[in-house]
Amino acid sequence: MSPRVSREAPPRLDVETDVLVIGAGACGLVAxxxxxxxxxEAIVVERDASPTGSTSMxxxxxxxxxxRFQRAIGVADDTPERFxxxxxxKSKGKSEPALARLAAKTIGxxxxWLSRAHGLEWLVLDDFLYPGHxxxxxxxxxxxxxxxLxxxxxxxxxAADIPIVTEARATTLxxxxxxRIEAVEVTRPDGASEIIGCGALVLACNGFGGNRELVAKFIPEIADGLYYGHEGNEGDAVLWGEQIGAELRHLSGYQGHGSLAHPHGILISWALMMEGGFQVNTQGQRFSNEHGGYSEQAVNVLAQPGGIAWNVYDDRLHRFAQGFPDYCDALDVGAIREGESVAGLAAVIGLPADALAETFAEVARCQRGETADPFGRDFTGKPALAAxxxxxxxxxxxxxxxxxxMINxxxxxxxxxxxxxxNLHAGGGAACGVSGPEVSGYLSGNGLLTAIAFGYLAGSSAAARKAP
Structure with a gap:
């Protein structure tokens, strides 16, 4: 059933709550x-049999x-303004400035609060600096x-006695x-429905990556690319928003990633690139500045023959990457290939040996500062790759x-x-984010940033508006 908005009074109320949240990801649970x-009183409804979605992926x-978690590792000069x-x-000034400021001052x-009130432990990753931070x-x-998480x-x-009602897809507002949103109808897999009355509603049902029609309409450049997100992200919030007269912004913005192990579908950390690795196409040649950002690199990789690239690195980085669980998963399934030399690696992965050797030689010259990288990357701050x-x-x-x-x-x-x-609130992928209208505007972590920051604001505001 397509998401719809009804202007009629709900025919009945099976349940009532102060705050109803649609979506049991990070945004919805924080709200x-x-x-x-x-x-x-809050109730969360979730379309799946168990909460997974974009957060778990x-x-x-x-x-x-x-x-205080930053300060514990000696980072004492970071501020919301700097963030x-x-x-x-990162977005070249194209993000909504008010939303960027709002997210930056709220997330800390x-x-x-999640640590103090709900026992979540946080550590700050300081083994490398994420692109753009x-x-x-x-x-x-x-x-x-x-x-x-x-x-x-x-x-x-x-622990807070918040009901999470699963297998309950919200279909009608x-x-x-x-x-004013008075109620929401949810539909069960067997076709049965329930109507939940609410004092306030929070849309935390993410974006529209799983809706190929909307992706083709708003983001044609990635319409033929692999979707590595939750299939339930079908754009319900956008479709409701269009019907109710909401302001929609930056629908062409998205997070891509240029490092998804193929065909295994496992994310390979971009830390490999930031710490000295590089990417080549099937001709053994580099094709971009890998430090530009992993989001826009999705488009660069897809532009290569077959939409394929190889991440190339050495034993130092191989050992470093084993600190990331996803990389260990890729290692376990045989996605990681090894060669004792450049020629040996070329043979193992089926690339032209001469071309790959020349690429290695050019990277080494850049690393020694003998020549400038034609793509504009600075290699000089990292150790040379070694067999x-x-x-x-x-x-x-x-x-x-x-x-x-768009939210206030x-x-x-x-x-x-x-x-x-x-009494209508939104956060995370349901709301306009802080990445601007282009793939290159995505700064590492922007997705969970707006999920948690805007979910935090939505929950507080919804509680204050729980009664008409």
Whole structure:
């Protein structure tokens, strides 16, 4: 059933709650926890049999400035203003400035609150600096995976007695003449339905990466690329927004990734590139500045013959990468290939030996400072690659969309005239993000940044508006 908005009064109310949240990912669970802490009753509805979604498929890394977790590792000079400037620099000034500032100032307090009130442990990754970030500010739970982050949020919701109703797809919003959301109808797999009355509604159902029609319409450059996201991200929030008269912005923005192991579908950390590795196409040649960013690299990789590239690196980086669970998974399934020499590596991965040798030689010259990289990358700050060498075949992919419903400072959705809806909120992929309208605007961690920061704001605001 297509998502729809009904202007009729709900025919009945099977259940009522102060705050109803659609989507049990990071955004939805944070919103429900914040609403519950503010004294409101909250219910989360989730279309799947168990919550998974984009959060569990992500790296689980959350950028945040000025936290005590940063200070614990000696990062004492990061600020929301510095972080917002990094966000704007990555998008070349095309992000919504108000949203960038809002996310940057909110995310630190949100992570501190999750730790203090709900026991989430955070550590700051300082083994390398993520592309576009001027300080070490990437936070993760100890397991360093999105799956573990989601599990901890689910446990926190269960401890707070927040019902998470699974196998319940929200299909209809009931909105009165004043655009107040009065109830939501959810449909079960067997066709049965329930209508839940709500004082406030939070849309935390992510973006539209799983809707090929919407992707082709708004992001044609990646329409033929692999989608590495949750298939349930079908654009429900966007479709509801269009019907209710919400402002939609930056629908052409998205996070791509140029390093998805092929055909295994395992994310290979971009840390390999940042620490000295490089990418070649099937002709054994480099084709871009790998330090430009992993999001826009998706387009660069897909432009190569067959939409394929090889990540090439050495034993130092191979050992370093084993600190990332996804890389260990790729190693276990045989995605990582090894060669004792450049010629040996070329033979193992089926690339022209002479071309690959020349690429290695050119990278070495750049690393020694003897010549400038034609793509503009600075190789001089990292050690030269040394045998044995490693490689993994990768492709480019769409991870998740970044455009959506425009929100104000308390995460309430705005209409096309800039007025806030009375009790409709959005966060994460359902809301307009902070990456701007292009793939190159995505700064590492922007997805979970807006999921948690805007979910935090939405939960607090929804609790305050729980009654008409």
């Amino acid at each position: 429900a926890l914040k609403a519950r802490d503010a004294g409101a 992500s790296s689980g890394f959350v950028p945040a400035p000025a936290t 917002a400037a990094d966000i704007m620099a 307090p949100a992570l501190e 001027s300080r070490h500010r990437m936070h993760a739970v100890p397991e360093k995976t999105g799956e573990a 989601l599990a901890r949020l689910i446990a926190a919701a269960e 009931f909105a009165n003449e004043g655009n 044995p060498f490693y490689a993994v075949k990768v492709t480019g992919a769409l991870f998740h969309t970044q455009g959506g419903l 400072d308390d995460a309430r959705v705005l209409d096309t005239e800039g007025h806030a809806f009375a």
